[in-house]
Amino acid sequence: METIKVGLLGLGTVGTGVAKMIFDNQEELNKKTGYAIEIIKVAVKNINKKRDIELPQAVFTDNPQEVVENPDVQIVVEVMGGLEDTKDLIIKALQNGKHVVTANKDLLAVSGQELFEVADEQKKDLMYEAAVAGAIPIVRAVKESLAADEITEVMGILNGTTNYILSKMSQEGADFADVLAEAQELGYAEADPTSDVEGYDAARKTAILASIAFSSRVTFDDVSVSGITKISARDISYAKDLGYSIKLLGVAKREDNGQIEVRVHPTFIPNDHPLAAVNGVYNAVFVKGKALGDAMFYGRGAGELPTASAVMGDVVEVIRNIRSGSNGRIGCTCYNEKNIKDVNDVVSKSYIRLLAKDEPGVLAGITRILGEHHVSVESIIQRGGQSSGCDECEQGEAEVVLVTHAVRHQDLKAATDEINSLAKVIQVYNIVRVEEGGN
Numbered sequence: 480m481e482t483i484k485v486g487l488l489g490l491g492t493v494g495t496g497v498a499k500m501i502f503d504n505q506e507e508l509n510k511k512t513g514y515a516i517e518i519i520k521v522a523v524k525n526i527n528k529k530r531d532i533e534l535p536q537a538v539f540t541d542n543p544q545e546v547v548e549n550p551d552v553q554i555v556v557e558v559m560g561g562l563e564d565t566k567d568l569i570i571k572a573l574q575n576g577k578h579v580v581t582a583n584k585d586l587l588a589v590s591g592q593e594l595f596e597v598a599d600e601q602k603k604d605l606m607y608e609a610a611v612a613g614a615i616p617i618v619r620a621v622k623e624s625l626a627a628d629e630i631t632e633v634m635g636i637l638n639g640t641t642n643y644i645l646s647k648m649s650q651e652g653a654d655f656a657d658v659l660a661e662a663q664e665l666g667y668a669e670a671d672p673t674s675d676v677e678g679y680d681a682a683r684k685t686a687i688l689a690s691i692a693f694s695s696r697v698t699f700d701d702v703s704v705s706g707i708t709k710i711s712a713r714d715i716s717y718a719k720d721l722g723y724s725i726k727l728l729g730v731a732k733r734e735d736n737g738q739i740e741v742r743v744h745p746t747f748i749p750n751d752h753p754l755a756a757v758n759g760v761y762n763a764v765f766v767k768g769k770a771l772g773d774a775m776f777y778g779r780g781a782g783e784l785p786t787a788s789a790v791m792g793d794v795v796e797v798i799r800n801i802r803s804g805s806n807g808r809i810g811c812t813c814y815n816e817k818n819i820k821d822v823n824d825v826v827s828k829s830y831i832r833l834l835a836k837d838e839p840g841v842l843a844g845i846t847r848i849l850g851e852h853h854v855s856v857e858s859i860i861q862r863g864g865q866s867s868g869c870d871e872c873e874q875g876e877a878e879v880v881l882v883t884h885a886v887r888h889q890d891l892k893a894a895t896d897e898i899n900s901l902a903k904v905i906q907v908y909n910i911v912r913v914e915e916g917g918n
């Protein structure tokens with residue numbers, strides 16, 4: 480049996496999972512691909528580190544160039560992370576005639592186009608299933624299984640850390656800071672959680688999803704992002720009262736005029752929406768297609784073996800393409816001109832929570848301002864004093880929660896800025912978008 484020679488850039492969490500799958504599933508992989516798979520070079524930072532997997536010491540190097548320049552390596556698996564230097568390595572690997580499988584969402588979300596152009600030129604495969612939602616096979620589903628359909632909307636829970644935090648807050652009524660600290664202790668959140676809790680990680684994945692769903696080249700900078708740090712136990716409690724769950728969603732929608740909305744933010748979703756049932760570290764992607772209707776993909780968004788499963792699916796695909804001489808078959812599907820909708824023009828329902836003086840005329844003042852800015856109100860809850868369910872209120876204060884009908888973001892912002900300046904309003908605490916449409 481002929482052998483396919485693989486070089487790994489990185490042998491950390493994902494790389495170790497990849498190596499384990501290559502060893503443990505050898506027989507199946509041989510049968511499925513017609514080839515034996517051998518790891519012949521592995522670049523790591525520290526070649527003396529104790530590893531969770533045994534590989535001959537001779538395969539290790541601390542110089543990644545030795546992987547991408549090795550004439551025998553046919554497939555480079557990039558699982559080391561990083562931006563500029565890693566981009567150069569992938570480009571060099573492709574130019575040296577290697578196929579590349581990567582899990583690097585950070586890099587693809589900013590430099591995808593450049594990398595795909597080189598892959599196309601070289602007629603090599605560049606695959607990245609693990610870069611979006613870990614184990615969930617969403618990239619191939621959108622690029623291949625749904626290729627004949629017109630996708631209008633992709634909406635996903637794309638970050639396990641924030642979903643874990645929001646789920647815990649909802650189950651226990653706990654506050655953000657406490658749950659974050661617990662998640663860090665359990666290893667579900669990084670010591671520096673910024674990329675997760677501020678929504679940047681989800682935004683990178685949303686950019687990649689929007690690119691493949693709408694055959695355009697959406698980048699990280701196109702995504703309007705807000706994270707979950709302002710979500711409090713009170714917001715979660717009101718969401719429950721109103722029949723919603725709060726999730727950090729990546730949302731990408733395309734209108735008939737070709738405009739693309741692409742945003743990441745905490746969202747109220749109705750409890751009967753399939754995404755509302757996605758809890759803990761799980762991820763899910765909800766897709767709407769003109770022919771497809773609705774479909775949802777659910778699974779683990781991270782972790783050693785789940786992520787390795789997606790990487791290895793790509794490796795198998797590359798080997799099958801090698802076998803049939805069809806590498807570079809799909810290439811970059813980014814032929815549509817990018818037309819990103821200004822986030823101020825996005826229209827959605829919204830939830831507003833504010834604290835005001837419990838005096839006559841306050842509500843009338845608030846609703847007058849909303850009306851002047853074309854914001855109509857679907858429901859209002861007012862709670863005043865400790866006895867009526869507002870623990871945060873001092874004597875003479877009331878908490879007001881409003882859910883609006885669909886409103887242009889710019890109008891809502893102008894209205895809430897004006898409401899915030901009213902003498903009788905103490906503070907507008909939070910504004911959260913409300914997604915419509917359950918089953």
Ligand SMILES: NC(=O)c1ccc[n+]([C@@H]2O[C@H](COP(=O)([O-])OP(=O)(O)OC[C@H]3O[C@@H](n4cnc5c(N)ncnc54)[C@H](OP(=O)(O)O)[C@@H]3O)[C@@H](O)[C@H]2O)c1
Pocket residue numbers: 488489490491492493494522523524525526528541542543557558559560561582583584585609610613780781782783786
């Ligand atoms: N972890 C997940 O669940 C997950 C899920 C989806 C996507 N991803 C993506 O997969 C990639 C890898 O993530 P990971 O969690 O496996 O990372 P990780 O555990 O930190 O592993 C990184 C690996 O790369 C090596 N490395 C780093 N910089 C290097 C350099 N300059 N030269 C040579 N080797 C270098 C490290 O060497 P040492 O071992 O010597 O330190 C380590 O083996 C990232 O792009 C990440 O975004 C991860």
